[in-house]
Amino acid sequence: MATEKKSEGLSVEQRMKALYELQTILSEIDRIKQIRGELPLEVKDLEDNIEGLKTRIENYRRDVEDFRRKTSIEKEKINESQAKIARYKEQLDNVRNNREFDLLSKEVEFQTLEIELSEKHLNEFARAIDSRNADIAATEEKLSDSQHILQEKKAELDEIVSETRQDEERLRVRAKEIEPTIDERTLKAFKRIRDNARNGLGIVYIQRNACGGCFNRIPPQKQMEIKMHKKVIVCEYCGRIMIDPELAGIAEAEVAAGK
Structure with missing residues (x-):
């Protein structure tokens, strides 16, 4: 309920931006875990x-x-x-x-x-x-x-x-701060996708007209819908949530380079 209340009044664009920021933080936590290895x-x-x-x-x-x-x-x-x-x-x-x-x-x-x-x-x-x-x-x-x-x-x-430890704790605190700004349904779907994804990516941006997760080509019409930020759109191949690079804060040069 708290998640729903804090996410009320936020646009889809704001929620997707928060979700991508959450993904970035969780990916950094995953990187820290990888440092520990096995x-x-x-x-x-x-x-x-x-x-x-x-x-x-x-x-x-x-x-x-x-x-x-x-x-x-x-x-x-x-x-x-x-x-x-x-x-x-x-x-x-x-x-x-x-x-x-x-x-x-x-x-x-x-x-x-x-x-x-x-x-x-x-x-x-x-x-x-x-x-x-x-x-x-x-x-x-x-x-x-x-x-x-x-x-x-x-x-x-x-x-x-x-x-x-300090970096991980700081990241986890920030992740907890972001979660309430995302509606509960989308957040649950995101976590489920992350759990099933090999690389832990639940939300990705479009790269070279393709899904940044599975790299299957995205039709121009769907790309246009993604850029409009009107609704949550998932890849029909891998199920990941997709956003446009601009919303993810990725420069066009980086997208072209495949970063």
């Missing part, structure tokens, strides 16, 4: 990667603790089996018949097999612990490298941001 995305990717590496290390450490817990259980089983074997062997010295001897002998044999199985598990757990510790060491090395690279990228980004 650094913000690189920083974000590195931060995500570092969090992933930290999570992986924690998972490896939990695995190590789990294998150590299982190792303790297997060692306890071995101690219990050894105690049983010692008891059964002591009982073998006092057997009264062959049946008791066979039963005790089978128990000794069974507990011996249990010890062998536990020892097999212990070897497996030991290898698993060594493997996980190697994974931890390798991942910690990757983490250290990534953190070092992140620190460098952040320092580089901070330096660029500090150099351009």
Whole structure:
């Protein structure tokens, strides 16, 4: 509503002039962002990667603790089996018949097999612990490298941001001041066009009898309508809003040169 109120009483010519000024400011903000390049995305990717590496290390450490817990259980089983074997062997010295001897002998044999199985598990757990510790060491090395690279990228980004922050903030303030002078419908259409345009241009001036955005030829009649500043006219090919160079403050020599 505020946008509509401030734009009331302004002619189409005034609104288009304000819209082109807004485009100029937003293009300058886009240029500042280009100076930063891919650094913000690189920083974000590195931060995500570092969090992933930290999570992986924690998972490896939990695995190590789990294998150590299982190792303790297997060692306890071995101690219990050894105690049983010692008891059964002591009982073998006092057997009264062959049946008791066979039963005790089978128990000794069974507990011996249990010890062998536990020892097999212990070897497996030991290898698993060594493997996980190697994974931890390798991942910690990757983490250290990534953190070092992140620190460098952040320092580089901070330096660029500090150099351009004031200019960007000033431009954004000016853009906010201009927006209310443009009717809401046209402003929304302009922003939508900008979002879909590869070069971020939502409004362009005619260059060499062609659209300054897609460079398709504009018929003389439509060029005349654009120069009259009576209504908002868009390119039938790319959908960008079009104005004449004079309204954009572009000299004829610059238009002829294709600037």
